[in-house]
Amino acid sequence: xxxxxxxxxxxxxxxPAARAADATLLAPVTRPLHTFSIVARDSTTGEIxxxxxxxxxxxxxxxxxxxxGVGAVATQSLAEVTYGPLGLELMRAGKTAPQALExxxxxxxxxxxRQVAMVDVHGxxxxxxxxxxxxxxxxxxxxxxxxxxxxxxxxxVWDAMARAYEKTRGDLASKLLAALDAAQGEGGDIxxxxxxxxxxxxxxxxxxxxxxxxxxxxxxxxxxPIKEIRRLxxxxxxxxxxxxxxxxxxxxxxxxxxxxxxxxxKMLPNNxxxxxxxxxxxxxxxxxxxxxxxxx
Numbered sequence: 541x542x543x544x545x546x547x548x549x550x551x552x553x554x555x556p557a558a559r560a561a562d563a564t565l566l567a568p569v570t571r572p573l574h575t576f577s578i579v580a581r582d583s584t585t586g587e588i589x590x591x592x593x594x595x596x597x598x599x600x601x602x603x604x605x606x607x608x609g610v611g612a613v614a615t616q617s618l619a620e621v622t623y624g625p626l627g628l629e630l631m632r633a634g635k636t637a638p639q640a641l642e643x644x645x646x647x648x649x650x651x652x653x654r655q656v657a658m659v660d661v662h663g664x665x666x667x668x669x670x671x672x673x674x675x676x677x678x679x680x681x682x683x684x685x686x687x688x689x690x691x692x693x694x695x696x697v698w699d700a701m702a703r704a705y706e707k708t709r710g711d712l713a714s715k716l717l718a719a720l721d722a723a724q725g726e727g728g729d730i731x732x733x734x735x736x737x738x739x740x741x742x743x744x745x746x747x748x749x750x751x752x753x754x755x756x757x758x759x760x761x762x763x764x765p766i767k768e769i770r771r772l773x774x775x776x777x778x779x780x781x782x783x784x785x786x787x788x789x790x791x792x793x794x795x796x797x798x799x800x801x802x803x804x805x806k807m808l809p810n811n812x813x814x815x816x817x818x819x820x821x822x823x824x825x826x827x828x829x830x831x832x833x834x835x836x
Contacts, residue, residue, distance in 0.1 A: 542706065546627050548594065549550065551672065553580035559680070559774075561773060562633075562717060562745075563581045564573070568581070568620050570657075570797040572595065572675060574595070574596070574690050574691030574730075575592055575594030575595075575596065575599060575603065575616050575689065575690070575729060575730065576591065576593060576687070576688070576689035576690075576692065576698070576701065576720070576723040576729065577591065577592035577593075577603055577604070577614040577616060577657065577667075577688055577689070578591050578592075578614075578657075578685060578686065578688075578701055578705060578716055578719045578720070579612045579613065579614050579658065579659045579685065579686050580659060580685035580686075580705065580712065580715065580716060581611075581612075581658045581659050581663045581682075581684040581743075582711070582712040582715075582743075583662070583663065583684055585681045585684075585712065585743065585769065586661075586742070586743020586744065586786075587608075587611045587665045587711075587740050587741065587742060587743055587754055588599065588606055588611055588615070588659060588740070588741055588742075588743060589606060589612060589663060589711045589713070589716055589738065589740035589741070589754075589835040590604040590605065590606055590612040590614050590714050590716075590737075590739050591604070591716035591717065591719065591720055591736070591738040591739075591769075592614060592616070592720075592736060592737050592738075593720050593723065593724065593728070593729070593735070593736040593765055593766055593769075594729055594734065594736075595729045595731035595732045595733055595735075596727060596732045596735060597733060597734060597735055597760060597761055598735055598736075598760040598761070599635070599736065599737060600735065600736070600737025600760070601657075601758070602619055602621055602648060602736065603611040603615060603616050603619065603623065603624075603737070603824060604624075604645070604737050604738075604739045605624030605627070605628055605739075606739045606740070607628045607632065607741060607745075607749075608741040608742040608743070608744065608745040608746070608749070608752035608757075609661055609743065609744050609745035609752075610631050610660070610661055610745070611624070611627070611628060611637060611658060611659055611660040611661055612658070612659050612739070612741075613627040613656070613657070613658050614648070614656065614657045614658075614688065615626060615627075615652055615654070615656050616655045616688070616690065616692045616721075617653055617670065617673045617674070618649070618650070618653040618654065619654070619707070620648065623644055623656050626640075626644060627639070627640050627644060627658050630644075631660045631661070635664075635738075636660055636664045636758070637658040637659055637660040637664045637665055637666040638658075638664060638665075638666040639813070640660075640666070641656060641666040641668060642666070642775050644656075644696060644785060644804075645668055651668070651670055652668075652670040652671050652672040652673075652727065653666065653667060653670050653672045653673060654670045654673075655669050655670060655673050655677065655679070655688055655690050656668050657679065657686040657688050657763070658686075659684060659686065660670050661715075661743060663683075663684035664749070665682075665684060665685065665686050666686075667679045667681050667688055668736065669687040669690070669700050669785045673690045673691075673693045674690055674719065675691075675695075676689075676690070676691070676692040676693070676694060676695040676697070676698075676730050676733065677689065677690035677691070677692070678695060678698050680698040680699050680701065681700050682702050682705070682706060685702070687701035687702045687703055687705065687719060687723075688701075689701075689723060690743075691729060691730055691731065692723075692728065692729065693725070693726070693727030693728065693729075693730045693810055694727050696726050697723045697726045697727070697728065698723075699776060700722040700725065700726045701719040701720075701722050701821050702719075703722065703790050704721065704722035705718060705722075706834075712740055713738060713740060713773050714741070714792075715753075716738055716739070717756070717766070717769070717770055717773065718759070719786060720736065720766050720787075721766060723776075726767055732754070733762075733764065733765050734761060734762070735758070735759055735760050735762070735765050735784060736755075736758070736759045736762075736765035736766050736768070736769040737757065737758040737759070737769070738755055738757050738769055738773065739753070739755065739756050739757075740753070740754040740755040741754060742754060742755055743782040755773065755778060756778060757769060757772045757773060757804070759772070759775060766782075774807060774808075775808065775813075776805075777807060777820070778804040778807035778808045778814065781793060781800045781801070781803040781804035781807070782804045782814060782826065783816065783824075784796070784799065784800045785797040785800030785804070785817070785821070786797075786799045786817075788800060789821055789824075794824075794825040797821055798817040798818070798822070798825075801814065801817060801818035801821060802818070803816055804818075805811060815834045817819075818831075818834050819831045819832075819834035819835045822834065833834075
């Protein structure tokens with residue numbers, strides 16, 4: 541399977557076969573990732589993301605893939621992991637999401653047990669649910685997004701996810717989490733809950749992958765993984781305010797820094813770290829009276 545995918549990759553990108561043979565590709569791993577997921581592009585910000593939940597340990601290390609300026613992939617069911625990196629590589633080379641998925645499926649003799657979804661940087665969407673995926677299995681493709689699931693309690697899961705995504709207001713993280721909540725609300729994975737992940741990248745690449753990740757969070761093993769991933773997203777947002785406060789303080793914008801720290805403190809009222817740095821900032825600015833309650 542690995543050699544077949546590598547040769548396919550060569551032909552599509554018109555590079556010598558010897559070069560692809562030297563390329564670093566993930567070894568094929570087939571794992572029973574019976575799960576629900578969503579891939580999407582935010583038409584306003586251009587951000588691209590994928591979110592997933594499953595009764596399987598560390599689902600985010602297998603299912604979810606995304607790259608700024610390229611696209612996102614979810615590979616599940618009897619998951620072939622290489623759909624993730626190869627799908628991104630093909631889209632990076634200029635293939636649309638439908639073209640990339642079609643090419644990978646054409647070279648996969650086990651495509652009937654795969655469930656894969658892709659969205660590219662332009663919002664093109666492609667999704668495949670193999671005829672031998674374990675019921676209940678299916679997908680719903682919408683404008684710049686796709687919801688997919690297999691081994692579900694009900695066949696209403698993917699439609700519920702799509703409705704939740706479309707009606708939710710807010711940033712891409714909020715919309716992706718709403719889709720996961722909706723899936724669980726329909727019964728979710730028939731085996732229960734264990735892990736979840738959310739990965740969001742910028743629409744345009746800066747050439748610095750670490751800077752291009754907007755959200756990159758995983759819950760590998762928990763009784764309520766969606767609730768925990770939502771909590772972590774809230775913590776992430778608070779620390780984004782903290783980081784912005786640091787940036788403003790470095791520019792000597794003390795009032796702006798205090799606004800950011802206050803926003804963080806409101807989101808995380810029991811977090812000592814947030815209060816500490818707000819107090820330090822006030823002391824630095826000569827606002828001792830305002831700082832003392834935080835220190836206490």
